[in-house]
Amino acid sequence: MQEIERKFLVHSLDFIAEATQAQKIAQGYLNSAPERTVRIRIKDDKGFITIKGKGDETGTTRFEWEKEIDLQEAEALLNLCETGVIDKTRYLIPKGNHTFEVDIFEGENKGLVMAEIELSDANEFFEKPNWLAEEVTNDEKYYNAYLSKKPFTTW
């Protein structure tokens, strides 16, 4: 239930050619506070509820709990969320033993493209494709919960 994740900006769309899968994602927050984030997500035709705790001092490790829920229930719960639902398309790009998830944001976050990789420990080696730009793991303004309140186009 601990999530180790590193996040990077992406400045080119070259990753799309390497993607094996694309998913439409809509997500909102029942609580966007980083100490106890409660997220409702619809990924293609599946619903999820995800709860995350605050990251450790490096921002890399966060408590995470997730359950799949009924799609119609997820839609009803999305209506209860704080204003600022996030819409994005996620591309999955396998690289060596890992899979990058790259999100192209839409709507109020248009222009932002961000890659995430999940690791089994924070210093684990991973292959860095040439479309990967600067790391933003520690920068809370790139948390999706913050983006829902202060979207990229308002920065």
Added chain:
Amino acid sequence: MQEIERKFLVHSLDFIAEATQAQKIAQGYLNSAPERTVRIRIKDDKGFITIKGKGDETGTTRFEWEKEIDLQEAEALLNLCETGVIDKTRYLIPKGNHTFEVDIFEGENKGLVMAEIELSDANEFFEKPNWLAEEVTNDEKYYNAYLSKKPFTTW
């Protein structure tokens, strides 16, 4: 997913003799805002996550969504909750076609005893036992989410 519920204060412990079941409950909030309450509850040896929307103008009808979750996961999620975990013992008292749930609060809410009844519509008839005192359905300070922030002993 709409909950119709009326709440009453209870000034006598006479209901205990009529109870068919008692359960220990501990609960905390990942969000205590009435617009999108996210509650983690441990009832005896079972865990639950419950999400409620704001009540209508009468306060009687609220959107409610609940799922049973793993006990250990519920304990981990309770640790993420806002300060002010509520401890209480719930007694179930069948009356006619309904069942009253009467909560004796402990800790910072000691002294408060409150009964709830779930109805299929807001004006449905139900038998009023003589231990039932004034109705507090519309009074938000009796919401458990508020009691977790402003407990009864501080009023």
